[in-house]
Amino acid sequence: MTTKAIRGTQDILPGQVEIWQRVEESARRTFALYGFQEMRTPIFEHTAVFLKTTGESTDIVQKQMYRFTDMGGNDLTLRPEGTPPVIRAYLEHQLGQGRSIERYYYIGPMFRYERPQQGRYRQFHQIGVEVLGTESAHLDAEVIEMVMRWLRDLGVRDLRLLINTVADEPSRVAYRKALVRAQAGHLDELCSDCHRRHRENPLRVFDCKVDTCQPVIAQLPSIHDYLSDTSASHFERLREVLGSWGMDYEIDPRMVRGLDYYRETVFEITSGALGAQDSLVGGGRYDGLVAQMGGREVPGVGFAAGIERIVLAMGGQPEATAADVFVVAFDDSTVSAVHTIVHQLRAAGVRALCAAYDGRSKKAQGSAARRSRAPWQLVVGPDEVQSDRYTLRRLADDRRLECSGEALVSTALSLANEPAANPTGSESRNDG
Ligand code: HAM
Numbered sequence: 098m099t100t101k102a103i104r105g106t107q108d109i110l111p112g113q114v115e116i117w118q119r120v121e122e123s124a125r126r127t128f129a130l131y132g133f134q135e136m137r138t139p140i141f142e143h144t145a146v147f148l149k150t151t152g153e154s155t156d157i158v159q160k161q162m163y164r165f166t167d168m169g170g171n172d173l174t175l176r177p178e179g180t181p182p183v184i185r186a187y188l189e190h191q192l193g194q195g196r197s198i199e200r201y202y203y204i205g206p207m208f209r210y211e212r213p214q215q216g217r218y219r220q221f222h223q224i225g226v227e228v229l230g231t232e233s234a235h236l237d238a239e240v241i242e243m244v245m246r247w248l249r250d251l252g253v254r255d256l257r258l259l260i261n262t263v264a265d266e267p268s269r270v271a272y273r274k275a276l277v278r279a280q281a282g283h284l285d286e287l288c289s290d291c292h293r294r295h296r297e298n299p300l301r302v303f304d305c306k307v308d309t310c311q312p313v314i315a316q317l318p319s320i321h322d323y324l325s326d327t328s329a330s331h332f333e334r335l336r337e338v339l340g341s342w343g344m345d346y347e348i349d350p351r352m353v354r355g356l357d358y359y360r361e362t363v364f365e366i367t368s369g370a371l372g373a374q375d376s377l378v379g380g381g382r383y384d385g386l387v388a389q390m391g392g393r394e395v396p397g398v399g400f401a402a403g404i405e406r407i408v409l410a411m412g413g414q415p416e417a418t419a420a421d422v423f424v425v426a427f428d429d430s431t432v433s434a435v436h437t438i439v440h441q442l443r444a445a446g447v448r449a450l451c452a453a454y455d456g457r458s459k460k461a462q463g464s465a466a467r468r469s470r471a472p473w474q475l476v477v478g479p480d481e482v483q484s485d486r487y488t489l490r491r492l493a494d495d496r497r498l499e500c501s502g503e504a505l506v507s508t509a510l511s512l513a514n515e516p517a518a519n520p521t522g523s524e525s526r527n528d529g
Contacts, residue, residue: 105211105219107405115417116408117222120251121204124224127247128202131239133226136201138182140208144174150181150386152357154298161209175208179225179401180358180383181390187229188392198230204404216374216406225401232384232396234334237362242342244366244378244400253377253410255369258345260335261352263300263359263381264320264328272323273299283313303353319350331361358383362398368410377410378402416470420450421513422489423466427459427478435477438505445506447513467492473512475505 102108109117125135144164151157163175176182183201186192193199204224211217226243228236241258248256264272276299284292287302287310294301303314324332339346354363363381371377380400387395422442426435435453442449452465459476466474473489481487485502489509500508 103219105213107218107220111419112416113408116411116414117404120404120407120411121224123251124202124204124247127243127250128226131200131243133200133202136183136186136203137205138176138179138186138203140206141173141175142182142185144172146181146185146390147174147177150184150358150390151178152298154294154301155355155357156304157209157355161211163208163210177209178207178356179203179205179223180227180356180386180399183225183227183399184229184387184390184392184397188387188390193229193392193395196230198228198236200226200228202226214374216371216403216409218405222404223401224404225399227397227399229387229395229397232331232382234331234362235338237335237364237382237398238338238342238344240380240398240400241339241364242344244380244402245344248366248368248377248402248407251407251411253368253370253407254412256377257347257367257369258364259349259352259367260339260346260362260364261349262320262324262328262332262361263353263363264324265331265360266385268320268323268325268328269300272318272320275318275323276300276302279317280313283316286310286313298357300353301355301357303351304355314351317351320353321350328361335362354379354381358386358389360384364400366402368406370410370412371406374406376403377406418470418472419448420469420471421448422450422473422475422509423469423471424449424451424453425459425462425466425474425476426451426453427476427481429456430479431477431482434482438475438477441506442509445510447506447509449509473509475509 147162148158157177162177165173167173183203187199202225205222206220207223208220210219213219226240228240245256245258263269277295280287280295280299280302284295287295288305288307291302291305291310294305302317305314352363352365359381361382361384365376366378367375368377378400382396382398384396386397387393424435424439426432432453435451439449439451450469450471452462472493473491475487475489477487487500487502487505489498489512490496498508
């Protein structure tokens with residue numbers, strides 16, 4: 098019997114995983130520049146952590162949670178997102194003392210029972226950040242600028258930054274009334290999910306993807322006509338700061354984001370390099386959420402980026418190599434010498450591999466060398482051992498470097514540290 102991975106999950110195999118590591122390392126590097134520290138929370142939580150926060154009327158809570166009862170009778174859920182768990186941990190460990198501003202990031206798997214397709218999975222991975230302790234629009238701009246810089250550094254093409262406001266509570270009360278009135282006249286044109294949304298939380302109608310609902314949604318009033326002075330000036334301030342930093346953005350007045358906790362700023366970043374699932378990053382401000390989870394009134398803002406989508410948007414990255422140098426034994430008499438050389442190279446920090454095991458032929462070792470994609474090869478035969486002269490050969494362009502046994506490690510080390518091989522004609526040189 099062969100067992101397959103669960104639908105909507107994937108194995109990240111060698112060759113791919115190196116791109117993931119690059120994405121993660123680059124996030125860690127960039128976020129550290131802005132004073133963020135990593136937080137790791139469990140992948141499952143008491144279901145209550147998500148119900149009122151992510152929101153009972155959202156698609157995530159209604160349809161997508163991996164919710165189960167464990168053998169102790171606890172109602173648990175595999176985390177569908179990272180924001181409520183981070184705040185749960187922040188409160189549990191009393192992390193926000195005084196007026197401190199806390200900046201966290203997290204990297205890990207999330208789980209949503211969605212219909213899988215390219216870019217949409219049931220287990221996916223997010224890199225997210227949360228900043229707790231300030232309601233300044235400067236911070237909204239700061240996290241937006243940070244994530245844009247990170248994605249650009251990674252080489253993600255065709256980025257679009259979309260911003261909007263979902264305003265404060267007084268604005269939303271007025272807006273909700275207007276929405277209910279506007280939707281009520283068109284209920285027969287809306288799907289059954291929208292009927293429920295209309296009853297429970299009319300703002301959520303904007304999450305609907307059903308084609309036949311779109312004409313009605315396009316006619317609904319805009320939140321921008323209902324903004325309180327506070328919300329209008331918060332949004333204005335955000336625009337000013339983004340503008341003063343020379344950042345391009347578009348306002349999407351209908352973007353509400355599919356989570357209930359947002360207040361004021363919301364934003365998304367899309368990439369033209371992706372298909373239908375083009376949202377790479379989603380985020381926004383969630384003032385009120387910490388208090389709702391039992392803490393003080395601590396404002397917050399954050400975002401999460403989907404790693405699978407970033408990797409897709411990065412497109413044809415070169416496949417990773419398993420080694421810098423592959424050492425091949427010409428025959429049985431040099432197997433020990435090969436293992437000694439591999440050992441010395443590794444000790445010096447060169448990624449080295451060989452396949453001189455179980456009597457493998459030179460040809461079989463050569464195939465293993467090609468599979469490893471190691472750019473450099475060193476064939477060790479009796480002549481090399483006897484003369485103590487070795488030749489490192491770059492496979493891409495047949496560049497050859499000859500050196501003594503003594504200089505072998507230092508030569509290989511400098512090659513390993515060279516920028517990626519640039520096969521521009523062959524050269525032959527004597528070193529050492
Ligand atoms: P979200 O928009 O639900 O926000 O997810 C953020 C990102 O996660 C999306 O833009 C997408 O890249 C990725 N993503 C979401 N669902 C899937 C899926 N099924 N398959 C693949 N990728 C997916 C949040 O999760 C909020 N917690 C973000 C946040 C943090 N807001 C404030 N702080």
